[in-house]
Amino acid sequence: MRKGHRPSQAPSNRPRFWGRHAVTAALANPERVVRRVWGTREALAAFGGFPSDLPVTYAEVADLGRLVPSDAPHQGVVIEVDPLPDIWLGDLLEQSEGNNRPLLILDQVTDPHNVGAVLRSAAAFDALGLITQDRHAPPESGALARSASGALETVPWVRVVNLARALDEIGEAGFWRIGLTGHAPRTLGEAIGTARVALVLGAEGEGMRQNTEAHCDELAKLPISPKVESLNVSNAAAIALYAIATRGA
The missing domain is CATH 3.40.1280.10 (SPOUT methyltransferase, trefoil knot domain)
Structure with a gap:
């Protein structure tokens, strides 16, 4: 399928996804560029590893809460991504x-x-x-x-x-x-x-x-x-x- 790309965005404007379903699907999508991962050790252990070139930061639950909107059910994992082509x-x-x-x-x-x-x-x-x-x-x-x-x-x-x-x-x-x-x-x-x-x-x-x-x-x-x-x-x-x-x- 022929696809075009949106203009590159500053890192602060990249979407952040949270929750196991959304994060798992994004990581499994070859069209999705994942830029960074944050998560608790327990939550990230369930993913069984990440690409070696993907920055992964272990964080406490309270720290993750500051990365996403208040009361967002992040389930211990947050990722920063590029929009899809x-x-x-x-x-x-x-x-x-x-x-x-x-x-x-x-x-x-x-x-x-x-x-x-x-x-x-x-x-x-x-x-x-x-x-x-x-x-x-x-x-x-x-x-x-x-x-x-x-x-x-x-x-x-x-x-x-x-x-x-x-x-x-x-x-x-x-x-x-x-x-x-x-x-x-x-x-x-x-x-x-x-x-x-x-x-x-x-x-x-x-x-x-x-x-x-x-x-x-x-x-x-x-x-x-x-x-x-x-x-x-x-x-x-x-x-x-x-x-x-x-x-x-």
């Missing part, structure tokens, strides 16, 4: 040929916990990848990696400048673009069909922007009770991915 949308769409895996598109979802949880669901249901805008999506961070529970390292995440143009390209690649919104006339089950699906979800409260809806082939809703106005975007993504995975079953 950029992935191009065209390359991801080339990979989609010959399979029926869904795509996920988020329209201005900025909460790192939500994006991380969506990545985790994407990994669970073998989605092809995640598409977001470059400027209106969270950067890689410890909170996002923690919520993704390792999926940040395994699910391709494409950042695009213009989401409407990206949706056009996705449609030309043969995906049926379904935007999830509560005001749609049909349910997702009625709209899925048999084609490859690109699911489009908007931010909580505001939902998808009008221009994003206009670049979908169809709008659909989840059949939730009127007792609840809407679902968290990560919950909606998980339910929609399950519906796609089990269609026709």
Whole structure:
């Protein structure tokens, strides 16, 4: 896959990940550059060793707490990393040929916990990848990696400048673009069909922007009770991915 690299960052701006799942996944990802490791002796012993050129610092729990946001559940290990190389949308769409895996598109979802949880669901249901805008999506961070529970390292995440143009390209690649919104006339089950699906979800409260809806082939809703106005975007993504995975079953 052809990839580009973001401009180099000063060490102070590099993301720091914490927790066993996020750290283990980052270390196992050949595309991820890990710059430094801190941890308690007990926690680091569980990793069974590190590359000889990777700086490793033993630290007390209190010292680790000063490396990450307050109350972050670091589980005794923190790493400093470079952001992953950029992935191009065209390359991801080339990979989609010959399979029926869904795509996920988020329209201005900025909460790192939500994006991380969506990545985790994407990994669970073998989605092809995640598409977001470059400027209106969270950067890689410890909170996002923690919520993704390792999926940040395994699910391709494409950042695009213009989401409407990206949706056009996705449609030309043969995906049926379904935007999830509560005001749609049909349910997702009625709209899925048999084609490859690109699911489009908007931010909580505001939902998808009008221009994003206009670049979908169809709008659909989840059949939730009127007792609840809407679902968290990560919950909606998980339910929609399950519906796609089990269609026709």
